[in-house]
Amino acid sequence: MSRFRDINAAPPIEVFALTKAYTDDSFPKKVNLGVGAYRSDEGKPWILPVVKKVEEMIAQHIKEEKLNHEYLPVLGLDAASSAATRMLLGSESPVLKEGRAIGIQCLSGTGALRVGAEFLARILNCKTFYYSIPTWENHRLVFVNAGFSEVKEYRYWDAAKRCVDIEGMLEDLRSAQENSVIILHSCAHNPTGSDPTEEQWKQIAAVMKEKKLFPFFDCAYQGFASGDLDKDAWAVRYFASEGFEMICAQSFAKNFGLYNERIGNLTVVTANSAVLPNLRSQITLIIRGMYSNPPHHGGRIVAMVLNDAQLFEEWKTCIKTMSGRIIEMRKALRSQLEKLGTPGKWDHITQQIGMFSFTGLSPIQVDHLVKVHHIYLLQSGRINICGLTTKNVSYVAEAIHDAITKFPQ
Numbered sequence: 499m500s501r502f503r504d505i506n507a508a509p510p511i512e513v514f515a516l517t518k519a520y521t522d523d524s525f526p527k528k529v530n531l532g533v534g535a536y537r538s539d540e541g542k543p544w545i546l547p548v549v550k551k552v553e554e555m556i557a558q559h560i561k562e563e564k565l566n567h568e569y570l571p572v573l574g575l576d577a578a579s580s581a582a583t584r585m586l587l588g589s590e591s592p593v594l595k596e597g598r599a600i601g602i603q604c605l606s607g608t609g610a611l612r613v614g615a616e617f618l619a620r621i622l623n624c625k626t627f628y629y630s631i632p633t634w635e636n637h638r639l640v641f642v643n644a645g646f647s648e649v650k651e652y653r654y655w656d657a658a659k660r661c662v663d664i665e666g667m668l669e670d671l672r673s674a675q676e677n678s679v680i681i682l683h684s685c686a687h688n689p690t691g692s693d694p695t696e697e698q699w700k701q702i703a704a705v706m707k708e709k710k711l712f713p714f715f716d717c718a719y720q721g722f723a724s725g726d727l728d729k730d731a732w733a734v735r736y737f738a739s740e741g742f743e744m745i746c747a748q749s750f751a752k753n754f755g756l757y758n759e760r761i762g763n764l765t766v767v768t769a770n771s772a773v774l775p776n777l778r779s780q781i782t783l784i785i786r787g788m789y790s791n792p793p794h795h796g797g798r799i800v801a802m803v804l805n806d807a808q809l810f811e812e813w814k815t816c817i818k819t820m821s822g823r824i825i826e827m828r829k830a831l832r833s834q835l836e837k838l839g840t841p842g843k844w845d846h847i848t849q850q851i852g853m854f855s856f857t858g859l860s861p862i863q864v865d866h867l868v869k870v871h872h873i874y875l876l877q878s879g880r881i882n883i884c885g886l887t888t889k890n891v892s893y894v895a896e897a898i899h900d901a902i903t904k905f906p907q
Contacts, residue, residue: 516875520532535752578761580601582603583599587734602764603792611640612644615679619645627681627714630654630683634716650678674709674711680712713737749761828883832847859901
């Protein structure tokens with residue numbers, strides 16, 4: 499008899515199960531709109547040219563024994579984390595000039611979320627967190643596993659109008675108990691692709707300040723969303739200017755294309771620089787007991803690009819290429835749907851931003867797309883715009899038209 503005999507099977511992770519189903523499918527016109535990764539117009543992963551260049555430089559440095567494979571410090575490569583924090587807050591940020599922020603290299607955005615959440619739960623005794631409805635499906639799991647015991651939700655998506663439900667969100671924040679941690683998507687909200695306006699962000703900040711709520715930003719798409727690093731960081735910088743103490747998890751999976759290198763950053767903004775040494779020491783112990791220290795390769799790539807003016811400009815060209823292709827595919831999908839006379843309004847496709855679009859498709863329509871047309875997407879109706887290409891966008895639009903016509907809501 500095995501001691502493991504009473505373990506129940508965990509439910510499958512939808513996006514990975516979807517990817518496997520797509521991979522196993524032999525249908526020649528199949529389309530994967532589920533996976534959260536950038537694809538070129540040929541439907542292939544894209545290694546950024548600037549990343550290739552830097553990897554060649556790193557390989558040469560290793561050959562010349564200028565670099566090696568020794569452990570990084572527990573908190574990672576300072577050249578990467580300090581540059582990432584500067585990119586997030588802005589080089590002229592008073593927070594940086596006053597020494598009130600710290601950057602910590604983590605295992606991509608998910609690792610940064612986990613380290614930040616565990617710090618809040620274990621060291622600051624935070625118990626309650628709020629996430630948007632809907633949100634990235636991993637937020638809940640990460641925070642619960644980190645030690646948070648009270649899980650709350652705030653309204654975010656107005657399904658009828660297909661936009662941010664700002665009144666519902668503000669009402670839920672006003673009723674939140676003091677010191678609750680609020681997960682906020684800094685830009686390109688996942689899965690809806692709909693962000694608050696600057697005026698709405700100001701309203702959100704005002705309510706959170708009044709109710710003494712703690713902002714935890716998830717910044718997975720800076721630069722990748724709009725092609726503009728400053729625009730995509732506006733909400734975080736506004737909260738910093740309003741005097742908030744806060745935490746922000748950054749990912750370089752999307753904007754550098756470094757998905758499997760697990761390179762991210764945790765930025766902590768404080769009201770007083772005097773607290774940072776003790777804060778650093780506690781986060782050091784959390785990481786030491788979790789994964790000891792982060793990997794070197796992705797951190798070195800980010801550090802070299804963000805700290806070299808020429809490489810930095812080359813990288814900005816790359817993120818404009820990626821965000822520009824996404825914008826064009828949004829326009830193409832909307833145009834094709836409208837040309838077909840597909841029931842409903844489709845302007846939300848181009849009003850949304852970033853990789854994802856909440857289409858408004860129902861579960862039965864999604865099932866039809868998967869089973870009949872071999873177009874793979876999440877049950878929520880979220881699609882990855884990067885899965886669209888100039889070659890398949892017409893086919894996808896025709897399939898959506900067919901699903902909506904056969905199964906009207």
